[in-house]
Amino acid sequence: MGKRVLVIGSGAREHAIGTTLLRGDSVDEVICAPGNPGMALDGIRPADLDVADHAALVEGCRTLGVDWVFVGPEQPLIEGLVDDLTAAGIPAFGPTRAAARIEGSKDFAKGLMARHGIPTAAYASFDDPDAARTYVKDHGAPIVIKADGLAGGKGVTVAASEDQALRALDDIFVGRHFGRAGDKVVIEDLLEGQECSLMCFVRGDRVWPMPLSQDHKPAYDGDRGPNTGGMGAYSPVPQFGPAIVQEALETIVKPVAAAMVDEGFPFTGVLYTGLMITASGPRVVEFNARMGDPETEVVLPALTSDLGAGIMALMSGGEPRFTWEAGRSRICVVLAADGYPQAPRLGSPVPLVGAAEDLHPFYAGVADVEGLGTPGFTAVSGRTLVIEASGKDIPAARDRAYSVIDGLDTDGLFYRHDIGFRALG
Structure with a gap:
């Protein structure tokens, strides 16, 4: 049963x-x-x-x-x-709680990586605004400013200029845009390359990888606009082959899992590694202590084994089995309320979308529409609906997703029209 x-x-x-x-x-x-x-x-x-x-x-x-x-x-x-x-x-x-600190504090995660030689960007951490400003002025730009704690995926500024970096520090320390999450900042050297997401089931020092994925953080087409929690994703990532994934597993994921065991807070769950694929190989951008969103929406539909059975085996110390489809690609597109992420305008209708073998809607910030005799939803937060589609390759999956989305009534909502563009060459 x-x-x-x-x-x-x-x-x-x-x-x-x-x-x-x-x-x-x-x-x-x-x-x-x-x-x-x-x-x-x-x-x-x-x-x-x-x-x-x-x-x-x-x-x-x-x-x-x-x-x-x-x-x-x-x-x-x-x-x-x-x-x-x-x-x-x-x-x-x-x-x-102890293991989840790898996401809860960027300073903690960077310290763990430094102690165990895990490749990532050079950094410094500050809880004093003046010291942080001095570091930026001495170091110059481009440079990356991160609120130390949880900020809903929005606490990172890639500053192209010194002035932009100083404004980001003021937003964190003076404007308190991220509350207690901004009590400390991590300032990093900028890594050059493409970002990817590698999620893995982990128990202690053992790791079971999921297919590689890539999400799109900026709000608007062409990677313009403010960073969001994610406006879409695709998987697999054809521009990076299995050798890159294996290198990331051997130099990053397995060593950090072993490090957490060694330091007395072993990790069981899903470890998300945000990777930058640089000319020198994969480097860590961030760790999360759970599945990514919207990456989950393109990765889990590719699972061909029983997810519950695999997780129960993980929790009980057994031998989990996770298998993944081959020869198929998936893409998802987020429909968000106008004004997201700064000030989403709520209350717009969110369309009902029927599922099919190659298409699935996943709902997020919606509530029932009062007084309707038939089902209907309204937006109650920034991201409202994710449309996931599959195909023989990224172009086919992308065409399938947009063929549905472009025909919806999206008044009061917006979405990117270029999800997956980096996979198209």
Whole structure:
């Protein structure tokens, strides 16, 4: 008999996780807390649970008869939800609070890499604004300014000039744009190359890689505009072959997993490595302690094995099995509310999209439209809907996605029209 699983989160990533779990025989039911109403289209039941109240969540798991929990977003991981669920006897998939520091503090992650010789950009960390400004003036530009803590994917400025870098420091330290996440900054040398995302299932010093993917952070076509949480992604990444992935595994992912074991906070969960593929090989841009969004929406649909069975084997110390389709490509495009990421204008209708064998909608920031006799959604946050499509290659997958999206009523929403452009040569 299949298990009942609770997925923590509310976005398109969690929608994709829940849908993938339900494809396998090991899981009969997926509940998502808090979830969103769009998930119900795939048989995922939203649950009105306060994920920040760990004691109440434990009781909710017991009331619902949950067999195990998949923690999707970073904030609950960093707040120790896995620790608290485990202490209550509820199996939970994700890193402990101590291991999740690899995402929760960029300074912590850079220090870990420095201690273990893991290739990344040279850096310095500051909690004093004047010292940070002096460093920028002495170092010059281009240079990268990062808020130390969680900033929803928006706390990074790639400064082309010294003035831009100093403005970014003022935004963090004076304007407090990122709150407590900006109590400290990490200033890095700029790495040149293409960024890619390598997500891996990890248990201790063992690593099971997923297909490589590449996302698009800037809001507008041509990589213009402010950085967002991600406007689309594609997988695999044809411009980088298996040798690059293997090099990243051997020089970065496996060593950092072993380092966390050595330092007393072993990692179990999904480790996301943001890579810059430079002329000298792969370098770490950042680590995340969970699956990426929107990368998950193009990677998990390519899984051909039972996700739930693999995760249960990981959690129990068994031998997990993860297999992936070959000869097919996937792309996803995010539909976001106008004004995102700075000031998304909420309340616009979000279109209903039907799933097909080569196309799937994953919903994010939506709520039910009140008073309608038929299903309908409205935007309640910046990213509202992700359309994922597949094809024999990136051009075919891209054509399939845009053939649907371009025919939707997207008044009040916007999307990039060039997702996957780097794969096209």
